[in-house]
Amino acid sequence: MVDNKSDKVEEAWSGPGRGDGEIAPLPPGEDGLHIELGKKGQYEWWYFDAHLDGGYTVVAFFYAANPNPGNAGKAGVELTLLRPDGTKTQKFFQYPWQEFEASREKAQVRVGRNYLKSEAPAGGLPVYEIHLEEGETVFDLTYRSQVNGWRPGSGYSRFRGMGYFAWVVPVPRAAVEASIRDGGRVLQANGIGYHDHNWLDFPFQSIIEYWMWGRVYSENYTASYAYIKCNPRVDGHVIKVLMLARGEKVIASTGEFELSKLEFEHSPAAGHAYPKRLVFKVPGAAGMEMELAVSRVLEAVNMLDAFNPLLRFLARQVMRIRPGYFRLLSNFRLEVTQDGSKAVETGTTLHEIVIFKKIEAQ
Numbered sequence: 001m002v003d004n005k006s007d008k009v010e011e012a013w014s015g016p017g018r019g020d021g022e023i024a025p026l027p028p029g030e031d032g033l034h035i036e037l038g039k040k041g042q043y044e045w046w047y048f049d050a051h052l053d054g055g056y057t058v059v060a061f062f063y064a065a066n067p068n069p070g071n072a073g074k075a076g077v078e079l080t081l082l083r084p085d086g087t088k089t090q091k092f093f094q095y096p097w098q099e100f101e102a103s104r105e106k107a108q109v110r111v112g113r114n115y116l117k118s119e120a121p122a123g124g125l126p127v128y129e130i131h132l133e134e135g136e137t138v139f140d141l142t143y144r145s146q147v148n149g150w151r152p153g154s155g156y157s158r159f160r161g162m163g164y165f166a167w168v169v170p171v172p173r174a175a176v177e178a179s180i181r182d183g184g185r186v187l188q189a190n191g192i193g194y195h196d197h198n199w200l201d202f203p204f205q206s207i208i209e210y211w212m213w214g215r216v217y218s219e220n221y222t223a224s225y226a227y228i229k230c231n232p233r234v235d236g237h238v239i240k241v242l243m244l245a246r247g248e249k250v251i252a253s254t255g256e257f258e259l260s261k262l263e264f265e266h267s268p269a270a271g272h273a274y275p276k277r278l279v280f281k282v283p284g285a286a287g288m289e290m291e292l293a294v295s296r297v298l299e300a301v302n303m304l305d306a307f308n309p310l311l312r313f314l315a316r317q318v319m320r321i322r323p324g325y326f327r328l329l330s331n332f333r334l335e336v337t338q339d340g341s342k343a344v345e346t347g348t349t350l351h352e353i354v355i356f357k358k359i360e361a362q
Contacts, residue, residue, distance in 0.1 A: 004236040005237060006234050008160040008234045008235060009158070009159055009234050009239070010158040011152075012153030012155055012156050012157055013153040013255060014154070017256060018254065018255035019256055020254070023250050023251075023253050025148065026148070026149030026150060026151055028105065028126075029104065030149075031168065032108070033109075034104075034166070035065060035199050037065075037097065038097060042065055042199070043064075043065045043066065043067035043198075044199035045065075045066070046062040046195070047060075047061055047195065048061075048143070049350070050143075050192065051191050051193075052180075052189040057080075057081075057298070058079075058141070059080035060130060060132055060139060060141070061092075062109045062116055063075055064199075066092065067200070069205070071092055074094045075096070075097060075100040077092070077093050077114045077134070078091065079139065086298075088299065089137055093112075106118055107197075114134075115130075116129065125146065125248065126145045126149070126171065127144050128141075128171065128174070128195065129141070130142075139178070140179040140180075141177070141179075142178075143193050143195060145174050147248050147249075148172075148245070148249065149170040149171065150243050159234055162207060163201040163207075164200060166199050169196045169197075169224055170197060171194060172194065172215065172222050172224050172243065173215070173222045174192070174194070174195070175192065175193075204356075205356045206233075207233055208228060209229045210228075210354060210356060212225075212351065213351065214292070214351025215350070216334055216349045218347055220247065220343065221245065221343075223243065223244050223288075223290060223334065225241065225280065226240070226241045227259055240255040240256075242254055242255070242257050244282075246336075251338070254282060257288075258280070259278065260278070260279040261278060261360075263276040267326070270324035271324050274294075274326050274359065275359065277291065277292065277293050278291070278330075278351075279292075287336075289334075292331075294328050295331050296328070296329040297327075297328055298327040298329055298350070299327035302324055323355065324355045325353070326355075327350065327352050328352070328353070330349055331346070332349050333345075
């Protein structure tokens with residue numbers, strides 16, 4: 001199946017084609033605040049996750065303006081703790097505007113007593129400190145970047161007359177040191193983490209049918225991808241972005257890849273079918289092939305369950321959307337051809353899917 005392209009969408013790439021011939025460093029200000037606080041229809045958030053020793057996963061959001069229906073436009077933080085036994089704590093905490101502060105020069109955000117801050121040592125990669133404290137759940141996290149920050153081209157995708165979406169990845173990969181308080185228990189652990197940053201000026205569901213994104217961390221390589229399927233308002237356009245790094249250096253930034261979505265399975269919990277196998281192929285002599293095979297569904301959520309009854313009715317009957325969310329644990333196989341030699345590396349990884357309309361099989 002050939003992915004749709006529309007002249008109503010201007011992608012971020014600097015060229016040639018759907019790619020970046022020159023991969024520029026990510027300026028610190030790209031991880032600062034971008035939107036006008038309190039302006040209706042603008043949304044922005046900083047996202048962090050980490051997979052820790054012992055099987056715990058932590059996820060943290062700092063919202064300048066939450067994009068999700070029911071909490072749209074609200075400042076706050078969100079904490080998620082996934083435990084090895086499959087239980088989960090997740091909650092969004094709203095804060096008034098006067099308790100939100102953020103720098104436009106770099107990643108430095110305060111929401112009530114929660115904060116994130118970053119420093120870039122001379123000649124080194126950035127270090128982030130994160131503190132989140134709500135009720136009986138406390139995260140203290142240190143992210144030590146291991147890969148240069150990246151964005152696809154300018155970072156912006158623009159939809160003619162409808163708005164823009166911006167995505168940058170200041171920390172594609174980090175060594176994480178974590179102290180987690182989970183009720184009466186305190187956990188000290190190390191792990192591997194990721195941080196990205198998004199801002200936009202339209203509701204996701206007005207243009208996007210579904211999107212997939214994830215990362216792969218092998219011994220020598222880091223890959224990050226997003227696949228965003230738009231709706232008929234922009235002719236079903238598909239936005240594809242993929243980054244590949246060797247060590248700390250980003251060596252590829254492209255939207256020229258093929259994605260096969262295979263072996264679908266229906267999830268009653270999420271109300272959608274999802275692909276159990278994803279195969280990415282980047283053509284050319286210096287190519288890459290990556291396969292993700294789902295081994296465990298960590299989260300499958302019908303997002304309507306979190307809506308109030310009115311929003312639930314509007315979503316189903318007026319907007320005709322059935323939002324579902326998946327967080328998946330997969331085994332991966334990564335094959336990279338570089339400088340005439342081929343490397344194959346394997347491991348496990350986390351990736352995610354958000355669906356407003358069903359995903360087509362391919």
